[in-house]
Amino acid sequence: MSTIESLPTGHAHDHHDASYLTPKGGFWTTIIDWATTVDHKKIGVMYLVAILVMFFLGGVAALAVRMELFAPTAFEAGGVIKNQVLTGDGLAGGYQNYNRVMTLHGLIMVFLVIVPSVPASLGNFLLPLMIGAKDVAFPRLNLASWYIYLFGSMFAILAVLLGGVDTGWTFYTPYSTTTDAEYWRVVWMVLGAFILGFSSIFTGLNFVVTVHKLRAPGMGWFDMPLFVWGIYGAAVIQVLATPVVGITLLLMIFERLFRVGVFDPALGGDPVLFQHFFWFYSHPVVYVMILPGMAIMSELIAVFSRKKIFGYRAVAFSSLAIAGISFIVWGHHLFTSQGPVGAAVFSALTFLVAIPSAVKVFNWIATLYKGSIDLKTPMLYALSFLFLFSIGGLTGIYLGALSVDLQLHDTYFIVAHFHYVMMGGTIIAFVGGIHMWWPKMFGRMYNEFWARIGWAFVFVGFNVTFFPQFIMGSQGMPRRYADYVDEFTIYHVISTVGSWLLLVGFLIHLFVFLHSLVAGKKAPPNPWGALTLEWTHTGPTPIEHNFHHEPVVTHGPYDYDDVPPPQTRPGEFPMPDPLPEGAERH
Amino acid sequence: MSTISTDSGHGGPAQDERPYHEQYHAAHHFRNRDHEFDAVKMGVWLFLATEILLFSGMFCAYAVFRMLHPEAFINGSHYLDVEYGLINTLVLLLSSYTVAAGVRCAQVGDLRGLKRNILITLVCGVAFLAIKGIFEYGPKAMQGKLPGVFFSYPNAHDPNEPLWWGVYWVATGIHASHVIVGIGLFIWLYLRANKKHFGPRHYTAVEGVGLYWHIVDIVWIFLFPMLYLIH
Numbered sequence: 001m002s003t004i005e006s007l008p009t010g011h012a013h014d015h016h017d018a019s020y021l022t023p024k025g026g027f028w029t030t031i032i033d034w035a036t037t038v039d040h041k042k043i044g045v046m047y048l049v050a051i052l053v054m055f056f057l058g059g060v061a062a063l064a065v066r067m068e069l070f071a072p073t074a075f076e077a078g079g080v081i082k083n084q085v086l087t088g089d090g091l092a093g094g095y096q097n098y099n100r101v102m103t104l105h106g107l108i109m110v111f112l113v114i115v116p117s118v119p120a121s122l123g124n125f126l127l128p129l130m131i132g133a134k135d136v137a138f139p140r141l142n143l144a145s146w147y148i149y150l151f152g153s154m155f156a157i158l159a160v161l162l163g164g165v166d167t168g169w170t171f172y173t174p175y176s177t178t179t180d181a182e183y184w185r186v187v188w189m190v191l192g193a194f195i196l197g198f199s200s201i202f203t204g205l206n207f208v209v210t211v212h213k214l215r216a217p218g219m220g221w222f223d224m225p226l227f228v229w230g231i232y233g234a235a236v237i238q239v240l241a242t243p244v245v246g247i248t249l250l251l252m253i254f255e256r257l258f259r260v261g262v263f264d265p266a267l268g269g270d271p272v273l274f275q276h277f278f279w280f281y282s283h284p285v286v287y288v289m290i291l292p293g294m295a296i297m298s299e300l301i302a303v304f305s306r307k308k309i310f311g312y313r314a315v316a317f318s319s320l321a322i323a324g325i326s327f328i329v330w331g332h333h334l335f336t337s338q339g340p341v342g343a344a345v346f347s348a349l350t351f352l353v354a355i356p357s358a359v360k361v362f363n364w365i366a367t368l369y370k371g372s373i374d375l376k377t378p379m380l381y382a383l384s385f386l387f388l389f390s391i392g393g394l395t396g397i398y399l400g401a402l403s404v405d406l407q408l409h410d411t412y413f414i415v416a417h418f419h420y421v422m423m424g425g426t427i428i429a430f431v432g433g434i435h436m437w438w439p440k441m442f443g444r445m446y447n448e449f450w451a452r453i454g455w456a457f458v459f460v461g462f463n464v465t466f467f468p469q470f471i472m473g474s475q476g477m478p479r480r481y482a483d484y485v486d487e488f489t490i491y492h493v494i495s496t497v498g499s500w501l502l503l504v505g506f507l508i509h510l511f512v513f514l515h516s517l518v519a520g521k522k523a524p525p526n527p528w529g530a531l532t533l534e535w536t537h538t539g540p541t542p543i544e545h546n547f548h549h550e551p552v553v554t555h556g557p558y559d560y561d562d563v564p565p566p567q568t569r570p571g572e573f574p575m576p577d578p579l580p581e582g583a584e585r586h
Numbered sequence: 587m588s589t590i591s592t593d594s595g596h597g598g599p600a601q602d603e604r605p606y607h608e609q610y611h612a613a614h615h616f617r618n619r620d621h622e623f624d625a626v627k628m629g630v631w632l633f634l635a636t637e638i639l640l641f642s643g644m645f646c647a648y649a650v651f652r653m654l655h656p657e658a659f660i661n662g663s664h665y666l667d668v669e670y671g672l673i674n675t676l677v678l679l680l681s682s683y684t685v686a687a688g689v690r691c692a693q694v695g696d697l698r699g700l701k702r703n704i705l706i707t708l709v710c711g712v713a714f715l716a717i718k719g720i721f722e723y724g725p726k727a728m729q730g731k732l733p734g735v736f737f738s739y740p741n742a743h744d745p746n747e748p749l750w751w752g753v754y755w756v757a758t759g760i761h762a763s764h765v766i767v768g769i770g771l772f773i774w775l776y777l778r779a780n781k782k783h784f785g786p787r788h789y790t791a792v793e794g795v796g797l798y799w800h801i802v803d804i805v806w807i808f809l810f811p812m813l814y815l816i817h
């Protein structure tokens with residue numbers, strides 16, 4: 001149970017020893033090499049860069065939204081408008097511009113950042129490495145999905161350049177099909193989302209087949225790192241839910257262009273049908289967002305507490321349970337627009353989905369117990385996830401309770417809830433994961449001290465920004481409004497100040513990363529003493545075909561008590577004292 | 587996946603005279619040909635699952651609107667010509683048979699049979715579109731039996747008929763676009779078969795496109811009774 005061997009693969013290969021990052025030639029050759037690469041690692045890195053750029057753009061929009069809400073609009077004598085940051089044609093024009101910026105923020109963050117974030121970047125990079133494969137099952141499809149992502153983003157950008165849409169990221173009909181008609185802006189935007197769906201489907205499909213068919217010898221389903229399980233669960237949802245939003249958005253485009261009438265009550269259509277279709281996708285997709293975050297969590301927690309993950313199978317199966325249950329709870333987004341019976345049923349089903357999420361959280365906490373915890377930046381992010389996701393998940397239960405939700409629906413309480421899960425969950429785990437795998441991706445260490453400072457700003461800033469939103473939401477502050485009554489001012493001010501702290505935190509991270517690329521210390525192959533294949537079987541950065549030989553797996557991914565981590569200096573990661581005869585470790 | 591891996595060791599620089607499908611090894615990240623075939627087939631099945639889900643959204647919309655406006659839908663189906671629908675159903679069934687026969691031909695190495703079957707399937711696909719376009723879409727459009735606000739048929743019995751036509755055009759239109767994609771795929775297969783790319787040891791693409799075509803066929807098997815037959 002304690003050695004790792006390598007078997008030669010069937011046919012001899014030339015040994016490409018160079019790191020996958022080694023340029024293939026001059027500047028243009030390298031550019032063309034990257035643009036046409038089918039190497040999952042390069043595609044993962046390109047996705048990472050694109051997603052971080054989009055995160056920045058979405059963040060700028062968010063800061064603008066918060067600036068607008070810093071103070072309620074006021075009037076001076078003579079009808080002069082004061083305190084309107086996002087101005088426009090008169091008061092209403094300013095409000096409309098607010099709606100556009102807010103919509104832009106939501107659309108970018110959901111469709112261009114969080115949905116692809118972890119799977120397309122870290123997932124692409126790590127999944128084949130972790131299961132000992134040379135690539136994903138369909139490398140060219142992978143490259144295609146990257147270009148489709150760019151292509152879809154272009155339509156979204158086009159819609160913005162033409163003036164932007166103000167429908168909210170949910171595109172509710174008939175509003176989205178009857179307003180803002182110039183230049184077909186809504187059509188471009190929805191077309192962009194439709195195309196991005198294909199990118200998502202292709203990535204998911206690729207991952208599912210890769211996990212099923214390309215595992216290295218010796219790697220059974222329950223020898224896979226939990227990261228792979230989480231990504232797998234998300235990939236299944238991506239494949240099965242995205243087509244439904246595909247047809248929905250397609251119908252919407254037809255509705256807009258040809259007025260087919262399916263969602264337009266004036267033509268006999270049914271706008272609530274749109275809501276059902278939309279949430280049939282968009283609830284499962286919130287688990288496409290969170291499962292990869294949870295996937296990262298399992299690795300961070302195990303590696304940085306040097307303990308076998310508690311309840312491996314429970315964590316693995318809860319990924320599948322989440323994937324399954326997520327398909328039957330969509331109705332909780334339209335408690336107010338469906339009959340009472342349906343609402344009650346969906347309310348009951350909604351509680352179910354919290355169970356597997358909680359199973360994961362408890363298992364992580366149990367893993368921490370008596371572990372040798374190392375508070376490196378990735379671990380700080382993992383602990384933040386535990387704290388923030390618990391708040392987000394528990395408030396989800398409040399909202400799932402029918403009678404409570406009727407009060408809280410469409411208030412800032414919702415906004416706070418989903419930011420605690422999406423940002424406090426997925427983004428926090430994502431940032432932690434980027435830190436953990438940074439050395440593997442780029443072969444250099446980051447500056448631990450400054451990364452921790454950055455974390456402190458992000459963690460504090462996040463809570464300062466979003467906690468007040470729970471309070472004002474519970475007091476009735478509605479969401480998606482550019483203005484508010486004076487009573488809410490204090491909460492909005494705190495929230496806006498928090499957004500600045502977040503900005504500072506992320507800028508620090510940005511500089512830490514840039515500094516590492518330019519002047520970071522060279523990374524050893526296994527800086528954290530981890531036991532998964534990407535650390536044990538590759539150099540500081542992997543070679544082009546990942547492994548010289550197909551690895552053969554002989555121990556579990558979390559056997560820290562039994563296996564001295566390969567590729568580390570002796571004594572760097574001390575083993576626990578041997579147990580007395582017959583005793584068991586927990 | 588259609589390239590021959592040159593670094594696979596056997597053969598060497600000497601000109602290899604064997605046909606493509608015998609030389610073909612597998613893409614570098616698969617262990618061998620069977621491994622690759624398995625993976626591709628699973629990928630195709632997953633893709634077909636997404637196709638089914640895409641259409642089930644449409645079927646779901648049909649069910650909802652039928653419940654909301656039963657008269658418009660009963661009335662609407664009377665406007666459709668069952669004969670043309672039936673002929674097209676038979677055309678597609680025939681093509682499903684020939685595509686399956688084509689896979690069989692590839693497996694036993696009968697390249698001429700493979701090409702013949704691909705060609706018949708291709709012709710069936712074109713015939714389907716021609717019949718649909720000339721005898722159904724064309725006249726309907728002329729009479730103003732169009733979706734939503736474009737509806738201008740003067741003798742409508744039910745105020746919600748424009749919606750029925752919306753469902754009809756969108757559902758059959760999306761299906762027709764799948765037929766067009768299928769025709770493109772069969773042209774591609776034919777060209778490759780012409781270059782002797784397929785044989786008993788390598789017919790992954792034929793199998794994959796065949797599966798796709800069956801789904802296109804099955805969707806029509808559902809659309810036909812839903813739109814034409816249920817009164």
Ligand code: HEM
Pocket residue numbers: 170286287289290332333350351353354357392393394395396397399400401405408409410414417418421422425426
């Ligand atoms: C513990 C499990 C969860 C439960 C029980 C839950 C429950 C709910 C409920 C009932 C609503 C609807 C509230 C309303 O609009 O009145 C809601 C909204 C929302 N949730 Fe959750 N949730 C959970 C986890 C998550 C996760 C993990 C994410 C994303 C990563 C998420 C993202 C969202 C979003 C984006 C919305 C608002 C959508 C919108 O209207 O714009 N939720 N949640």
Ligand SMILES: [Cu+2]
Pocket residue numbers: 282283286329330332333
């Ligand atoms: Cu939901």
